[in-house]
Amino acid sequence: MSSEPKKRVLIIEDDPEIRSSFAMIVDSSQKFTVVNSYGNCEDAIKHLHTDKPDIVLMDVELPGGMNGIQGTKIIKEKSPNSDIIMVTVYEDSEMVYEALKSGASGYITKSANYMELLTALEEITKGGAPMSSKIARMVIDNFHLNPNSPLTKRETEILQLIAEGKTYTQISEELFISKETSKTHIKNIYSKLQVRSKSEAIAKANQDKLI
Amino acid sequence: MSSEPKKRVLIIEDDPEIRSSFAMIVDSSQKFTVVNSYGNCEDAIKHLHTDKPDIVLMDVELPGGMNGIQGTKIIKEKSPNSDIIMVTVYEDSEMVYEALKSGASGYITKSANYMELLTALEEITKGGAPMSSKIARMVIDNFHLNPNSPLTKRETEILQLIAEGKTYTQISEELFISKETSKTHIKNIYSKLQVRSKSEAIAKANQDKLI
DNA sequence: CCAATATCACCTAATTAGAGTCATTTTTCG
DNA sequence: CGAAAAATGACTCTAATTAGGTGATATTGG
Structure with missing residues (x-):
C-alpha cells in the first residue's frame, strides 16, 4: 500500500486563501500531494513539464489574459494525461458545457469542503467524473432529444x-x-x-x- | 414527514426474478412504492395514465417489438414528468448515449444491490442523475473537444x-x-x-x- | 527572421441546392 | 371504413455553392 506513489495535484486559483486551504486539504491525504500552486494559468503552463500533474484543480474565473477554460484547452494539449477538475462558484449551464468541452473531467464548487474535495480527487483517480447532482443532471439533460418534434x-x-x-x-x-x-x-x-x-x-x- | 406522499415507481423488466427483486427493494422503502410492473413496454404504455409513475425503472433489453430505448421515447412523450432510470447489463457507449438521448435521466446496472437501487431513486428524486463513475466519465468524455484539431x-x-x-x-x-x-x-x-x-x-x- | 496564418482578388465551369406547384399512393388513426 | 397525414414522384427556374486554379500582401508567432 505504501508503494503507491502519491498523485500529483496542481492548483490554479487566484484567491490565496482558497489556494492554501485546498493545498492543505490535498496534502493532508496519504494519496495526494500538491506539486505546485499558481495564481494564473500562464505561470502554471510554463512549469507544466516539471510539475507533471496527474490532476489539476482549475479555477474558472481567473485574472489576467487567460481564464480557466482557455487554460484547460492548453493544458490538455500539452499534457493530455492530466485530469482537470474545474472549480467554480457558478453552475451556469453554458459555462459548464464550455468547461467540459475544453477538456475538464470534473466540476466542483468552491464551497467544497474537506470530504467533497478529497472524494472528487478519489473519483477522478478511479476514472470517474466528479460533479454535483445538479451538474450531472444538466449534462444528462443536454443529451435529451425533444419528444415533441414537429417532424415525421x-x-x-x-x-x-x-x-x-x-x-x-x-x-x-x-x-x-x-x-x-x-x-x-x-x-x-x-x-x-x-x-x-x-x-x-x-x-x-x-x-x-x-x- | 409522514405527509410526504410516496413516489410512484413503475418497473418494466422481462425477467420475473429481477422484477420481483427490484419491487421488493423499492417497496421496502418508506419513500417509494411500486405502482405496477410489466414484462414489456407495450403493456406499460397502455396503463401509463392510470399508473402515473414518478419514476420508471426501464430494462433496455426487452422482448417483443419495443426495446427500452424506443419505450423511453414514447413514455417521455406521454408522460414528460416521469423520470426514467435505465437498467441494463451493458455499459456500451453507443447504447448509453442512445438511452440518454431517448430521455433517460439515470443509468444503473442490473447488478445493482439494495443500497445502489435506493440511492439511485433518492438521487433522481432530488433532481440528480444517478449513474456509475464509468458512465459519468463516458458522458463527460463525449463533450471533450479534440485538442489536436488540424484547423487554425x-x-x-x-x-x-x-x-x-x-x-x-x-x-x-x-x-x-x-x-x-x-x-x-x-x-x-x-x-x-x-x-x-x-x-x-x-x-x-x-x-x-x-x- | 522565417513559416504559418490571414487577408483579398479574379477566373471558368460544373454541380448542388432552393422555391414553387401539383399529383398519386400508402399508412395511420379515430 | 373514411378522412387525414405521410410518403412518394415530377416539372421548371433561379440562386448558391463547389472545384479548380493563380497570385499577392500583411501580420504574427516562435
Whole structure:
C-alpha cells in the first residue's frame, strides 16, 4: 500500500486563501500531494513539464489574459494525461458545457469542503467524473432529444442524413427513393423548421434537439 | 414527514426474478412504492395514465417489438414528468448515449444491490442523475473537444459559423472580412477535413469534435 | 527572421441546392 | 371504413455553392 506513489495535484486559483486551504486539504491525504500552486494559468503552463500533474484543480474565473477554460484547452494539449477538475462558484449551464468541452473531467464548487474535495480527487483517480447532482443532471439533460418534434419519422431520418453531410442524390440512393422525393421531404423540413438551407436545418436540429 | 406522499415507481423488466427483486427493494422503502410492473413496454404504455409513475425503472433489453430505448421515447412523450432510470447489463457507449438521448435521466446496472437501487431513486428524486463513475466519465468524455484539431483558430471560428447555418455573405459580414476571404478559408477547411460541402464539414467537425 | 496564418482578388465551369406547384399512393388513426 | 397525414414522384427556374486554379500582401508567432 505504501508503494503507491502519491498523485500529483496542481492548483490554479487566484484567491490565496482558497489556494492554501485546498493545498492543505490535498496534502493532508496519504494519496495526494500538491506539486505546485499558481495564481494564473500562464505561470502554471510554463512549469507544466516539471510539475507533471496527474490532476489539476482549475479555477474558472481567473485574472489576467487567460481564464480557466482557455487554460484547460492548453493544458490538455500539452499534457493530455492530466485530469482537470474545474472549480467554480457558478453552475451556469453554458459555462459548464464550455468547461467540459475544453477538456475538464470534473466540476466542483468552491464551497467544497474537506470530504467533497478529497472524494472528487478519489473519483477522478478511479476514472470517474466528479460533479454535483445538479451538474450531472444538466449534462444528462443536454443529451435529451425533444419528444415533441414537429417532424415525421421519415423527415427525421432524412434530417439525420443531411446532418451526416449527404447530398440529395446520396440520400435518395440510401433510402431507395427518387431524388425528387428527397427534395420534397427536405422542403417540408425547411418549412417546418423555418430554415432555408441544409446548414441552417442542422443548426436548428441541434438547437431544438431533433436529432 | 409522514405527509410526504410516496413516489410512484413503475418497473418494466422481462425477467420475473429481477422484477420481483427490484419491487421488493423499492417497496421496502418508506419513500417509494411500486405502482405496477410489466414484462414489456407495450403493456406499460397502455396503463401509463392510470399508473402515473414518478419514476420508471426501464430494462433496455426487452422482448417483443419495443426495446427500452424506443419505450423511453414514447413514455417521455406521454408522460414528460416521469423520470426514467435505465437498467441494463451493458455499459456500451453507443447504447448509453442512445438511452440518454431517448430521455433517460439515470443509468444503473442490473447488478445493482439494495443500497445502489435506493440511492439511485433518492438521487433522481432530488433532481440528480444517478449513474456509475464509468458512465459519468463516458458522458463527460463525449463533450471533450479534440485538442489536436488540424484547423487554425480562424478556421475553427468560421467552421463554427458554418455550423450555425451562416452563408458566405453572413460570415464575411460577421467577421468583417470579404466574401472572397471567407471562401478561401472554407476551401482550406474543406481541404484539411477532406470534405466537399458545408454539411459534410459540419458532420466531420462533430465526428472529430472540432467544434 | 522565417513559416504559418490571414487577408483579398479574379477566373471558368460544373454541380448542388432552393422555391414553387401539383399529383398519386400508402399508412395511420379515430 | 373514411378522412387525414405521410410518403412518394415530377416539372421548371433561379440562386448558391463547389472545384479548380493563380497570385499577392500583411501580420504574427516562435
